[in-house]
Amino acid sequence: MSLSSQQQDTTTPQEHAWEEDEEEEELQNFVTRDVELSIHVYQLQRQGAVEEYGDSGSGDMDDSVMMAHHWTLPCEELEGVWDSLIFEDRLEVKLLEYVYTTILFSDKNVNPHLVSWNRVVLLHGPPGTGKTSLCRGLAQTLGIRLSRRFHFTKLLEINCHSLFSKWFSESGKLVHRMFDQIWRMVDDDDTFVCVLIDIAFIDRADIKMYIGVPPPKAIYSILCSSLNELWRAGIIHANHPLPERKDLWHYSAHNPEHSQILSQTTDLKRISELAQGMSGRAIRKLPFLAHANYLQVSVSTMSAFLEALQRTVHDEQLSNAQLREERS
Numbered sequence: 628m629s630l631s632s633q634q635q636d637t638t639t640p641q642e643h644a645w646e647e648d649e650e651e652e653e654l655q656n657f658v659t660r661d662v663e664l665s666i667h668v669y670q671l672q673r674q675g676a677v678e679e680y681g682d683s684g685s686g687d688m689d690d691s692v693m694m695a696h697h698w699t700l701p702c703e704e705l706e707g708v709w710d711s712l713i714f715e716d717r718l719e720v721k722l723l724e725y726v727y728t729t730i731l732f733s734d735k736n737v738n739p740h741l742v743s744w745n746r747v748v749l750l751h752g753p754p755g756t757g758k759t760s761l762c763r764g765l766a767q768t769l770g771i772r773l774s775r776r777f778h779f780t781k782l783l784e785i786n787c788h789s790l791f792s793k794w795f796s797e798s799g800k801l802v803h804r805m806f807d808q809i810w811r812m813v814d815d816d817d818t819f820v821c822v823l824i825d826i827a828f829i830d831r832a833d834i835k836m837y838i839g840v841p842p843p844k845a846i847y848s849i850l851c852s853s854l855n856e857l858w859r860a861g862i863i864h865a866n867h868p869l870p871e872r873k874d875l876w877h878y879s880a881h882n883p884e885h886s887q888i889l890s891q892t893t894d895l896k897r898i899s900e901l902a903q904g905m906s907g908r909a910i911r912k913l914p915f916l917a918h919a920n921y922l923q924v925s926v927s928t929m930s931a932f933l934e935a936l937q938r939t940v941h942d943e944q945l946s947n948a949q950l951r952e953e954r955s
Contacts, residue, residue, distance in 0.1 A: 669771045672702040676784075679808070681801050693786055694805050700770030700780040709764035712757060713848045713907070718836060722748065722765055723772075725834055730776065749832035755906030756838040759823070766821040777819035781812055784823040841907050846899040847872055849907060853914045854895075854932065862918070865929040869895065894933045901940045905947070913939050 676696040698705065712719050729746055750758040763782065770780030785805060812820045841849065848871065855868040869891060870878065878885040878892075902910060913936060918927070920942070921935035 665772075667771050667774065669701055669774060671706055672699050674699065675702060675704040679783075679805075681804055692801060694801060695786055696784040698766075698782040698784075700782055701767050705763050705767040708760055709768045711852070712761055712764050713841065713845050713852075714757070714761070714838070715842060715845055718838075719761060719765065722761070722834070722836075723768065726765075726769060730773070744833050747832045748834045748836070750836055750838050752838035753840065753906060755908030756840060757907045758838050759825075761838070762821075762823045766823075769819065769821065773819055778817040779815070780819045780821070782821045782823065783809060783812075785825075787825055840904055841910065843896070843899045843903060844872060845907075846902050846905075846910055847896060849910050850895060850899060850902075850913065850936070853911060854929070854936075857914060857918075857932070858929070862926060863929055863932050864926050869929070891929055891933060894930075894937070898933065898937050898940055901937065901944065905940075905943065909943065913943070916943070 676698050678693050679695040679697050680691040681694045709719070725748065729744055732742065732744065750761065752758060763784075766780065766782040770782075773780065809820065809822060812818055851869050851871055854863060857863045858865055858868050867888060870888065875892060878889055880886075880889060902913070914932075917932065917935040917939040921938055922931065927935075
């Protein structure tokens, strides 16, 4: 199909497609020769998280405190986390650009007393919205993309609850020991260090981003990726995977060959709207619950799975409403 034909198709009214954002429309119309490609070749570390322990102060050698988890990146354990992130407003890309800017300013020796930045980002929001996954995925991606600048990338996830142990007088020593270890890491100019702390001070953060529950468009993308993974695994039988939101413009309601796929995307859109208010973590579990509760077969059609998924969303929303009523 020629480019002119594609452009003509996009002007056809799409009853089943959501209105695309301007940024997505721009991505659909780029020319490859106008794009500067940045290709990164990397090898994943097989070793996962290493637990860092410290003396609790009780006098018992067996009663040590787990202070942090320590990863050398990129690693197999965190592979794919970045690609699974789905947020509004290109949130993950904004965080990447923030890190690039901090490195640029540091490399150019910008005076921090004249241009201030603390290298701190605060992510806040309800549980299960992807804050920890975003931090881990960001660190993994930086470990890959900054490999020419830094030979090593470390992620240190601090366990604040363990640091403030029941032997309160020893907490200060544990904190000091933990950050002394971090300072030794950052002393190496060839090492990029990411520190993940589950509690932060708002006034010290350079960027404050609220990570809320996903809107319907993001829910569609999350469920679409989950269902397509089940299609890839052979659990869902269909001629084609479900199209992502950015690809819906390829399908026309006036083309009989597109009727089934458009009907399924309409069903998924309806399910996404019904799932409003659920966290990203809960949404990722919906396909599993749909299969366990309503299908229990080795292979299911896409239509049957979507029907089970809609029933599961209804069940979960009803259960959540009952929990809220009990708490009130």
